[in-house]
Amino acid sequence: MRFKFEVNEDNTISHHQNRGMDLEDEINKTNEFYRLNDIALVYKRHTSIKVVRCHDKKITEAYFDEPSTTDYYGVYKGKYIDFEAKETSSTTVFPLANLRDNQIEHIKNVIQNGGISFLIVSFTNLEKYFLLSGEKLLTLIRTNERKSIPLDVFLKEGKEIKRGLNPPLDYIKLI
Amino acid sequence: MRFKFEVNEDNTISHHQNRGMDLEDEINKTNEFYRLNDIALVYKRHTSIKVVRCHDKKITEAYFDEPSTTDYYGVYKGKYIDFEAKETSSTTVFPLANLRDNQIEHIKNVIQNGGISFLIVSFTNLEKYFLLSGEKLLTLIRTNERKSIPLDVFLKEGKEIKRGLNPPLDYIKLI
Numbered sequence A, B: 001m002r003f004k005f006e007v008n009e010d011n012t013i014s015h016h017q018n019r020g021m022d023l024e025d026e027i028n029k030t031n032e033f034y035r036l037n038d039i040a041l042v043y044k045r046h047t048s049i050k051v052v053r054c055h056d057k058k059i060t061e062a063y064f065d066e067p068s069t070t071d072y073y074g075v076y077k078g079k080y081i082d083f084e085a086k087e088t089s090s091t092t093v094f095p096l097a098n099l100r101d102n103q104i105e106h107i108k109n110v111i112q113n114g115g116i117s118f119l120i121v122s123f124t125n126l127e128k129y130f131l132l133s134g135e136k137l138l139t140l141i142r143t144n145e146r147k148s149i150p151l152d153v154f155l156k157e158g159k160e161i162k163r164g165l166n167p168p169l170d171y172i173k174l175i
Helices: A019-036 A101-112 A134-143 A149-157 B021-036 B101-112 B134-143 B151-157
Strands: A001-007 A011-018 A041-044 A048-053 A059-062 A070-078 A079-088 A092-096 A116-123 A128-133 A147-151 A157-159 B001-008 B013-017 B042-043 B048-055 B060-062 B072-076 B079-088 B093-095 B116-123 B128-133 B149-151 B159-161
Touching: A001 A147, A011 B060, A019 A041, A019 A070, A019 A079, A019 A116, A019 B042, A041 B013, A048 A070, A048 B048, A048 B060, A059 B093, A070 B072, A070 B079, A079 A101, A079 B072, A092 A149, A101 A116, A101 B042, A101 B079, A116 A134, A128 A149, A128 B072, A134 A149, B001 B116, B021 B042, B021 B072, B021 B079, B021 B116, B079 B101, B093 B151, B101 B116, B101 B134, B128 B134, B128 B151, B134 B151
Parallel strands: A079 A116, B079 B116
Antiparallel strands: A001 A011, A041 A070, A048 A059, A059 B060, A070 A079, A092 A147, A116 A128, A128 A157, B001 B013, B042 B072, B048 B060, B072 B079, B093 B149, B116 B128, B128 B159
């Protein structure tokens, strides 16, 4: 059984049993494929953890330091890439509540510095995956009063990532 | 009192009281300056820690997952940058034992993917700072049988970073 720990904006911690694991696994496998084939070097961003006490190899007291920004970052043909990966069980919309303010701020900063920023959204019940650029995401947040992005918008404004065998989610050619 | 935890290649842990803190502080302050002035977005890479048990906001059981690669990564004018920062008390050489095999491997991967890789070395007793490109570092490792890089080589092949007030170590214009 696997758990995912997430730091909320008020520094409390949420545990999600298996939540988001499937998409994460697919992206990790894809990144491994990219690395082995010298296509790109993409890393999972680790959460900042402040270690206070540790005994031999075991950490016995530590605290989540700050909410993390986006999930992945790396280099593709010299360019800095940065993205967040999210799953939704909805079949009609992606709720913007899935993104925290500090993540939006981070996306703005990446774009400001010329980096390639995007979002990968998996509509789990439709088995559909989309890539949406950070620029489009910011525009939608500015103009969308419904606090969610409809599937239609992903179909029109995003790019669909087709599921494959290896790599499972070949997103890099779409950015 | 501050401690720095470092994961060795055999997954044991070293604690260093204050070691490397001065250079790290200077780089962190410099990166903060870059971020606030939209010059670059550079992050400290967090160590991967596997959290097993946590109670309210406190992590009570966790393990260092894997040795980290390099200290910093980020985006400068759209380009991916990646570097390691090291201090040495020697006044004549930088011992290559300061770099682990997986760090060298990572530097190769970054260069292979078109990223900008470099090393910042602080000769603490000389109060001198140098930037050395990843490409030059790899060449020196390949050809150097002495297992260290002499100060002379930094003077000839590297670029000296002048200490300033704010930013304290304006390295970005030298890359």
